[in-house]
Amino acid sequence: SQQGEEDPQALSIQEGENATMNCSYKTSINNLQWYRQNSGRGLVHLILIRSNEREKHSGRLRVTLDTSKKSSSLLITASRAADTASYFCATAYYGNNRLAFGKGNQVVVIP
Amino acid sequence: DGGITQSPKYLFRKEGQNVTLSCEQNLNHDAMYWYRQDPGQGLRLIYYSQIVNDFQKGDIAEGYSVSREKKESFPLTVTSAQKNPTAFYLCASSMAGQETQYFGPGTRLLVL
Numbered sequence: 001s002q003q004g005e006e007d008p009q010a011l012s013i014q015e016g017e018n019a020t021m022n023c024s025y026k027t028s029i030n031n032l033q034w035y036r037q038n039s040g041r042g043l044v045h046l047i048l049i050r051s052n053e054r055e056k057h058s059g060r061l062r063v064t065l066d067t068s069k070k071s072s073s074l075l076i077t078a079s080r081a082a083d084t085a086s087y088f089c090a091t092a093y094y095g096n097n098r099l100a101f102g103k104g105n106q107v108v109v110i111p
Numbered sequence: 112d113g114g115i116t117q118s119p120k121y122l123f124r125k126e127g128q129n130v131t132l133s134c135e136q137n138l139n140h141d142a143m144y145w146y147r148q149d150p151g152q153g154l155r156l157i158y159y160s161q162i163v164n165d166f167q168k169g170d171i172a173e174g175y176s177v178s179r180e181k182k183e184s185f186p187l188t189v190t191s192a193q194k195n196p197t198a199f200y201l202c203a204s205s206m207a208g209q210e211t212q213y214f215g216p217g218t219r220l221l222v223l
Contacts, residue, residue: 030210031210033210033211035214040199040217040219041216041217042115042201042203042214042215042216042217043154043201043203043212043214044214045211045212045213048210048211088154092210097142097159097161097205097208097209097212098156098159098169099156099210099212101146101153101154101155102153103151103152103153104151104152104153
């Protein structure tokens with residue numbers, strides 16, 4: 001099944017810096033979502049971008065989608081220690097509610 | 112207080128034993144999902160159900176079984192046929208026709 005792939009796998013930044021992570025996928029999608037997972041916890045939905053959208057914002061989050069390159073990026077601006085987590089992209093096919101998750105980016109924000 | 116609950120938080124399985132993981136939601140969601148997460152890996156879909164009394168295999172269903180007798184509940188049984196069950200198991204749900212999934216806190220299964 002299709003699977004998102006994030007790059008880079010691990011990122012360590014200072015508080016206040018921006019964090020950017022990328023995700024690529026292989027076939028046409030209906031939408032792409034980003035989720036956050038704190039260590040040992042469940043996933044929390046952050047943002048969804050549809051295939052006909054190019055950019056979306058939510059608070060300090062900015063997501064872009066380039067369907068020609070089959071890639072997406074998640075930018076977290078002015079990072080905080082509380083942003084330390086793993087971030088997963090997930091792609092949704094047309095016609096069903098299944099999601100295909102990438103392997104995740106681990107982000108550590110140093111206070 | 113709406114949400115998804117999973118129990119237990121930790122579960123220990125002896126060899127040859129079947130164990131059942133509980134997942135309950137009071138969000139009135141139609142669809143429910145079970146995922147397996149291994150260290151440093153993404154989530155892999157085990158089973159999913161879009162309506163009561165119906166469910167479909169995901170990508171790694173072998174060694175697992177589910178039931179969906181009630182809308183609120185979607186228990187997962189890890190059978191003795193699953194030879195490598197040690198993992199973190201996550202349950203999720205979503206509204207019909209909505210792509211966003213809501214996750215429970217997870218159950219960590221360990222083999223004794």
